[in-house]
Structure formats: structure tokens, C-alpha cells
Amino acid sequence: MRPPFVTAALLALTSPCPLVAQQTSTSRPLVTPKDYGRWERLVNPVLSANGEWVAVPINRVDRTAELRVYGLRAGADTTPFVAAEGRDPVFTEDSRWLAYRIGQSEAERTRLEKEKKPVRDGAGVRRLDTGATTTFTGIRRFAFGGSRYLALLEYGAERKGDPGDPDSAVQSADLIVRELVTGTEMRFGNVTDFAWQDSALFLAMTIETPDRAGNGIYLYTPRTGQLTVLDGSRERYRGLAWRKDGDDLAVLRSRDVNGWEQPTHEVLVWRGLAKTPRASRFDPRGAPGFPEGMRIAEHRVLSWSDDGQRVFFGIQEWFTKPDTTAKDSTRAQGGGDEPADVEVWHSSDQRIIPMQRVRKEQDRQATYLATGNLASGRFVRIGTDLQENVTLLEGQRHATETDGRSYRFENMFDTPRRDVWLVDLASGDRRKAVEGVWYFHGASPGGRYLLYFHDDRFHTYDITTGARADLTGKLAAIFVNQDADWPVRRQRRSWGVGGWLDKDAAVLLYDRHDVWAVKPDGTGGVRLTQGAADSVRHRVVRLDPEAKSFDPAKPLYLEFYGEWAKRFGYGRLSLKGAAPQGAVRRLVFEERRISQLAKAKRAEVFTYVID
Template structure:
């Protein structure tokens, strides 16, 4: 046996000390609110057309963002503080972006009452050189990448004229042209011509101008003492249209004339094919109406029509004619209640009816009007689909989406009834030959040319109705997947599979060969080219894939007649890919509860993806939990799932305190990263880091029983987690906000199985909630409660007892659990008085209730200081009731209003 010497003994002791110190240095910390500031989100992502370059910015919760410009196969070559609105030139030689002032500089300017402005940086990717343009507001590259146009902010931002300086810069020889008083600009698609509008002080030089970029020669196409707007090129870039006009004294609306120029090509000596359409020359144009500058001009594909908006002319209301009283008349015949009219007043001042001008014969057709306020048109055909809702709009006993639909001939103005009383309108085909609608789960196609309606889904012989749709209106289908490029097939979604329905025969094909139904994978078509409107069925198709019960996701490829093949299908959440325009390169995100959604790059096979970003390396220093799926069945027999976050130091067999967070279905968030950020919800990462379980269960609803349904599913999920040995049944808390706030408020009145409840912006009295307005939109809440998220299916006047039974307020006497209310006084979704009613009733009944009321805050807290305050208080509340931590002063005694600025949530009982 070897003898241990004193020297070797001391060496071992020192070694153990070093090991111990290293272990201490590597010990991970629990995540706290103080750590949130360093967490980054990713924005401003783009990939160059050739797939060799990428941009992304790291945006921290606290501080300035940093834009990164890097080679995908190399390193970052440049960074910029607060860079945004990035764009690559099509020749891959240039990158342009705007840069905002640093946060401290912006605050300084704000205190001085000075405006902040952005600078433009133009970066040469080959030479790594950058040039700057100060005070820039926007920019645009030409398609040919030979020019960039840079708009500057106006020198006087309060000036009546809209024009400001514009720099037109040649990227080939670095020459610049400065143009003054530009209000709008655009290159044609080929990048050979540049058009702009001038709007100057006193209308001096106002007009439409064009520059031939082959020789920098400038041409005034139309000038005069007018206001010009809505300049638009056609697709080919050889025709240009604009509105010009003036506002006569005493009128409100501008009297506009339509101008268009044709045969515009680079190198020509003059532009002489010009036309105008003046409403005063057309007896068919509606009297007392104008062509409006509030609606954009749109060319059809054949360049034979221009679409625009019209609206009624109004006379200015003179001061002496104004009614001195200030009164709003709420009448039972109002199609839009007064509160809606108030909210939409600004929109109403700019609302228009869609019209079309046939350029060959200058035939004007107004397609939309008061009876038919919605018309969808195609730029590829002469047909449009109009919705007439006059028979339904005043019927307050039915949902508000019904309409009779018509075909509209945009060349003749003829309107023909397609069908009556349609709830689900499914749009037009890309070629404009078909319009779709569904009825009772079946999809019907109307062919404009033949005037015939065909039941498309009966060809497949399967059910396309979304049976899981649980609001009390007509059930929809799973939607339109797309159309074939050859115009012969309609593509429809089933629950899991994608079908092709022939437009010329009774044939139907299951594109995904039934694999979706077999494996319960939801397949959906994915288009990589944002300019494509249809799918080439002769080529492999890209499918997104989502496992209904596994929560796996990714992408498959499928060819007609063959089984889908997995490209990348992982136990994670894979984001929608973005393809480089001219290369077979993709960028996409991939995330789990543990892994932030960083960006990866791969080829079109998704194989061997390379990680590009690393936004939050500091996470390695903190304790982080993980998630598991929990299957459960509620008392009504519904098979459901929940996602359960386990504590960072989870030990099997040990029972933990648990917070439950819910809304409707939540298990689809199983692989969603829990981003530490300032808001008014519990962050699963933080609670898991601090020794909690966090359960997010699915909730499905029975008509007329939203509260009872939530009670069933939340308690069923909790019982299953208790049964599995995870949760301590004596230490479970609930948190829900808005609709989740309604659910948590109802549950606290029905059971005492939970130790504490935090309810945010809750609906608590469905009767009073039904009869007030949703302030953000002005709409009355009745339709929301009856036919939408409320799912009651009847009005209170038809079943008052049911409304009382499903309202938390009417069960307040049963509350046995302490609960915390959050509500902002300026809540535009759930009125603050809903929270007050519940607090008042609970207080009168002697219940343990605290209401945190944040003055002037909306439905979700918007001010960072208030967000942090609530995060602290919510955590203290759960820590006390679920972990036994000491209660702070605001919980034990409350805070006098006079002291609210002096006593923060960090003050513990006894420490005043």
C-alpha cells in the first residue's frame, strides 16, 4: 500500500479546492425579472437574392438593438446600432438600411422638444465601404440595381405641402441627382424609368415627372397648380397613372381627374400617348361624387382597366351652421351604433366605393355602393364578386356575416345573383374565373363564364367541415389550400390532408395520399415564392407538417400520385422558411421550450441546417426547465392535451407547486420558447427556473357553457398531473388574462382545489358585458358573447338563467380561494367595471380579494414600469400562497392611495 506524503496530501486538498471553486463558478442561477433586460429578440432578417448574405438584428428588452450584416458562410462584416428596414439590391452588390439614434440620444432630443430622424447607410458588399445620408425617411432600389432613390424628411414637418428632398443616386458611377419637393416616387419594374410627384409650397412646379435612367433625361408628363396622388405603374412598367385635382371653395372633397400615359419606354424622345378622364365629361358618373385620392389606383393585367375609389362630395360646415348642443343620437334603426361610428369616424372620412374605368371606351362602372359595400375583383379577368347584405345588416338576432353574393361584370356593369344568405365567402381564383363559398361544410364553386355553381367537395366523397370549430355559428371548412397553375384544379384542406378537386371533371385526388389522416399529421401547402399565386402540380410541392399529438413540426415534399417524403420533421417548432430569390437557400427558425428561435440556413432539402444566429448565449448561465406532454380526458369525454413545464432541478417523484396558465387550446405551444419579456403574463421559463411546474391545458367548449367547459378541462388537466405524481395538490395556482381571466374568475367560484388565483382583465358579468361596447372597435359586445368567443348561443333575454349561471359574479358567494385581480382603467376590450364588479361583490362577501388597478392602461399593460410592477406582484402572490414565502405589505394591509408612490411591491411585511 502506497504511503500518502504530506506534500501529496496538500496537493489533493488544493486540487479539491480548485474543483469546488470551478463548480461554484459554473452553478446556474434562477431567472429573475432583473435578468430580463439582456434577452434579445431577432428582427430585420433578410437573405440576399444570391443566398450568400444575411442580415438580422438583436433587439434586447433594455437598450439599443444591433443590426448584423454577415456572410452566411463567413463572419459578420458590419454592425449598426438600431438599424432597420434592410433591403438588398437585386444584383447582390448593395445593402441599404435606416439607422435610428441611440436610445439615450433619442431621449435627449425628446426632452429638448426636437424630432428624431433616421439616417440611411448604403453598404457596398464587395468593398465593405459605407456611405451615409442624413435625415432619411425611405429608400428604394431599382430592379436593375443601377439606382437607389432616397427620400428625406421635410425640413418643416408642419408645412402644408407634402414634398421633401429626394436623392436619386447612380450605383454605377456614384453620381447623384437632387430633386426637391417630392411627395411620391417609384421605379418601373424593369428599373429603366423613374417617376415622381412634386408637391411644393404654393403648388409651384407641382406635377408628374419621369426620368429616363438610360440618359438621365427628365420629362414633365403632367404639371399644373393641382395636388397629385396615387401614382402607379402597370406591371410591365410602360404605363403610368395618377390622380390630379383641386378642392373648390366650400367643398370638402378634392375634384380629381384621372390621367394615364402609355408607351413609356427607355430611350424614346418624347412621351405623347396621354389620356385623361374627367367626371365632368361623363354623364354616367354619379352626381355629387368624386374620384377619391383616398383609394389607390390599380391596373388590370391587360392594362385595359383602372380601378379606383369614389365617394360623395360634401359641403363644408360653416361655423355659424354648427349645432351648439353636443349630442349623439343613438337610434334603434342605426345600422352602425353610434359608438362604432365614433371609432370609425376617421376611416369614414376616407372610405370609398370601388369603381372601374374601361380605358378603351372610357366606360365608368361603380361596383360598390351602399347596398353592395364589398366587392372583390381580379386583375386577370372581367369578373368580380359582390356582397349585398341589406337583408341581414339590421337583423340583430343573427351573426353579422351573412350576405347575398353576386357576379359583377366589370366591362358592362351587369350584376347577377349567385346565391343568397352565405356566411363563409372563400374568395376568387387567381385567374378570376371562379369564386368560392361554403355552406354546411361543403365548398361550392361558381364559374363566372358559365354561370354555373358546382359542389366541389362532393367529388371527393369526404367531409371537409371543421367539426372542431366550437363557436355557435355555421361551421366552416378547413379552407382553400390554393389553385393549380394550369387553372384546372382547386386545392382544398381537409383536417390533415390536402385534396385536388378537378374544375373540369368529377375527379378528385388526395395529394397527400391519406398519410395525414393515417398519422394525424396536419399537412398544408407552402409557397416559397411570395409573388406566386398558384401551384405547379407537375413539380414537387412543399408541405408544412404538424403532428396533432406529437407536436412535431417541419416540412415534407410531395409529388402528385406519391406519398409525402419528410425533408425535416423534428420534435421542435420549425418556422416558415424564407427563400433567397435567385438561389436554393432557405432561412428559417427552430425552437423548443429550451432553445430560442434562432435562425438556420439550408438548401431546399432542409438537410444539414447551419445555425446562423445566437441571440441569447447568456441563457447558459441560468436554470431552465423542460416540457413534457400530458394526455388527459375531460369529464365530457373529450381527448385533450396539456404542455407541462418541469422545474429546472426536477427530481422524479417529488411533488412541486404548480401554476396553470390557459386561454383556449394551448398544447400547440409545447415547443414554443418562453421568452423573458416585460408584459402582464407569467413566463414559464421564469417560474420553472424558480422551482415551479407550469401547466398549459387545452380547453374546448360546449355551446352555452363557456365557464363550465373551462372548469371541466382545467380541473381535469390538474387532476391528471396530480395523478402522474408531478404536482402538490395543495399548492396549485391559476392565472388567466382576458378570456382566460373570465375562465379563471369562473373557476374560483366553483372549486376550492386551487390555492390562489390571479385573474387579469376578466369578464365577470356576462349580462352587463353583453350590453356595453367593446371600446376599441365601438361594437356592442352582444355578438361576441352570443356567437363568437362567448359561445353562449342565445341572448340574455332568451335565457337569463343561463347567463347568470355562466357569470362568475353570480357565484361570488361560493369563493373560498384568495384571488388577485388585474385591470387597466383604459381597457378597450374588457371594461374596467367588469373587474370592479367582481372586486366589489367579493369584498362585500368578505372574500380575500385584491385588485391591482393601473390608471390609463389598456387591455394589456403597455408601460414598462407597470409591466415590471405586476410581474413582481404576481410572483410574490404565488410565492406566498404556493411556496409559503412571507407576504409583502401590499398583500397583508393594502397601500393607502396617498402612499402609492412611496411603497413598492418589494416592501415586505414589517419593513415600512
């Protein structure tokens, strides 16, 4: 049996990497039912940044798994390193180290559950040039600190928790900080969470002791060994958030209030930790505009604005504690009988009762997005409906919120229709930018345009001027998906959006077979591919998950699908602005399923999977 894995530079294909020896055609045995469990499935290969290593997770039908690590350099040993039950591989930025999770086999998991013992994962770390490998047992989470350190958080004692106190079940445990080269380890106790600063200058930790006397947030500097207490109290600390590429830190600190269920939170902030730290906080009690009967909740992850002037958090309704001394009059009148189970559904309910039951926990944790200005203390509520989507735009000066309240009845039978509101994060002002659309495709990466599909055409709304533009009405192509023809649906979906070019210069739109680069102000567009000629569908591949847009100075990679021959493959197209420079170059195109194209971060090395 040969698994579906090929690695390639896309210009010169290398030989396939057989993971199991093949039989000759004359001696190949029959596959019997006892062999079914050995059937393998490849799961998301991961390349090192320099392209010299690839980690390949493998899952089998019998629910066993392993991680295989191959060297890709010329002359490298083709024998892979194999980690039984290995998964979730992560390379360091310098490509010298690999860390991975070690799970439990199905048989071992069943045995532990039968014996009522906890099922706990482990972790491994491997030095790639020497092959030296260290494994750890009982590891709940791990993360590299740059290319020099590895932090591993163990499992804590099992606690059931109090249903009325969501923090009571949080496990505190030992945190191991390992220097990779020397193997030196530091251990910290009673840690509930940790977060590395981007350059690994600092490691922030939240601490919670059994009696809560030692609770606090601690800052560890691994290069010097210094440990600093940033804040300490009997409260709980949650949601560590570093500002991207900075040394500013935010965290939630709980605050119990008599008579109210669940705690509210303050946002504690430290800026300039590498030089002269400045501490501040956002307290909802004194924040102008903070609504009564609401609390800052722990369920949404804290985040920063790019300029470091705002933090974003979630708020939700805050309820008073019920009167536990009051008697249940209905039970007294019922003569001691247990109340009957009755489910009442109203026609105005958007979700049927089984869905409400399934989403009960998600609904309990749902929050409204809000922001606080750290300098002025001004509060701005962004979200107004827990069932709608709120998105921050680039630069965090505006946000969008969808609103389907005007269409709730028709949305029960059709693709949800919504308005789109634009929120000014400085003033809190709201204006309706888009009305009554079924397909809203969000904002451009530069934050200037809102893109939506309506009346079988793509449109934009310019945030700066308020102008609207029809992007595709005059183009010689059909952008509506004519195959998506279901009853009731009033607006069929489009063929899709491939992304944007840098500086919002153009948006990449799909017709049935081709990719178009269309100017967002409606002044025209150009077809980049010629897939319609031989019925080959072309779609854009996003190789850099961190990039918000495509650089027109770099090649654009495309995936192919031949509709009639069922052929799959990948190709490359050079761009200059929004005009194609020559035809698409087909790099691989075969009558086999080809998928999962990936690229090394700092090398022209690619992987793809063949089924």
C-alpha cells in the first residue's frame, strides 16, 4: 500500500516517497478485511520554514496514528523519523527543532476510560540535525518561544467545577520552560495559562493557587531568569493578550459583586514592558457609556488595535442572583407530582428547540464585541445582536455588523438576508452601508471597501466616500453560479472571491472557469486566465496564511479542475498590476486527485498531495 504523498519543487518533481514497500504486480496479495484497518489517510503536511523538512501526520482506519518526518535536502536520508501517535507538528522559525503532540491509541484510550483514569496526551521535541528526541508525559499544551525555548503546560488535578462558576473548573498545573540547546528547565507551579511575547523576550503567566492567596500575573524573562509580579490579588486572571510585534500586555481580572451572578472583569494593561513599563486599567464601573446590567465576560479573547490605543473584549447581560429562600408555589399546588416535560416553540423563534438545546453552551458564552480607549477610558459597544457577525476592519477605525432582524421570517426558509452596518469605533456612530443582501463578502484588506453580491452582480461600498459601484455588470462574464439552483432561493450565490491585490488595487473574482482582476471602483476588470477554452476551472491558492492580500509583483498560484476529464493540478501566473504577463504555466495536471498545495515560508519548496 502506498500513501498519497509527493513532495515537489513544482519545477522539477522529485520521486514519490513510498511509506510502505510495494509488491510487484505478479505477487501482489489480495486485500482482505483484516487489512482494512491499515488503510492510511494523510493529514495536512507541515513544511519547515527553510523547506528542508516536512512532517506528515498519518491516520489509519483502525484509529491508530503516527507522525513521519522526512528530510528533503539533496542526499538526505529518506528513512523517516516516526513518532507513534504523533500529531500537531510545529517547527521553530530557524527550522532546527520540531515539537509535536503524542496522543493515545484507541485501545489505550478505551482501557483508561474503563479503569476510570484520565486520558492525557504527551509531547515530544526533536533536534532535527542530530535526531536527539525528548518526550514528556501529561502535557496539556505547548508552544515555542522563538527558536530558543519551549513552554509545556502539564495537566492539573481533575475538578468538576461549580456550574454557577465557570472559572472553578480551570486547572492550574506546572509549567515547564525548556531551553532547547542546553536542555535546562525551569518549572513554575499553579499556572492556568501562558503566552509568549512575539520575540520570546517575555513569557506571561496567570497563577491561581488553591486558596487564591497567591493569584496573580507573572512575567518571566528567560534570558535573565528574572520573574516579575505584575499584579496580585485574590481574584482570577484570564485571557492573556500580547500586542502583535510589541511589548504591551493585556489581561482580564475578575471582580465579584454581591447580588450578581458570575463576576465582571477589569482589563489590566501594561505597555512598554521592555523599557519603562506603564500600567493602566479599563474599569467598566467608571467607563463613560458602559451599559447598566452588563459585564465584561471571560468568553471572548482579548485583542489589541494596531496602534495600541484600544483593547477589544466581549460584554454580555449580567443577571442578579435568584432568591433561593422563596418557595416553589407550583410544586405545592401540584400535590407533590413531578412537573411534566413540556417544550414550547413559538413561530417567531428563529431556531427550533433541538438546535437551541445543542447550542445552549455556545449561547451561554456568546458576547457582544466592545472596545475601550485606554487613554480616555471611553467605551464603545460594537455588537448589538448575539446571532450576528461583527468584524473589525483594517486599522481598527471601523467595524461591520450584519443585521438580519428585518428579515427573520423569510430567513427561516431561504439563505439568510441581512443589512450591513458600519460602526465608527471612535464615536460609536452607526450607519447602514448595505441593505438586504444575501451574500456579504466582507471588507477589503485595506479597510476601504465593502464587497457584496446582489442582483447577480458584485458591488462595493466605499467607506470613505459612501459611493457604490457595480463591478461586474459590464464585464463579458457570468459571475452568478447557475448550478446553484434550489427552490425558494431568491438570489443564487456567486462563483466566489479569490482575494484582493495589495493596497485594494483589485479584487479577484471567479466566473465558472476563470479568475478576473476587477477594480473596486467599478472602472473595469481583466480576465487573468483562459480556462473556459478547455473547461478547466481556475481558482486562486493562498499559500501564505498570514498575508491579507496578494503582491502583484509575485507569482499567483492557481489550482485546476478539469470538468470533463476530472483532472486536477496547479499552475502559476505572473502579474503586473492587474494585467497578466503571458499564459498560465501548468506545473502539474493529472487525472488524479491533487490537493493541499503548501509552500515553505522562506524557500521555493512546495508540497502537494495526490490521492
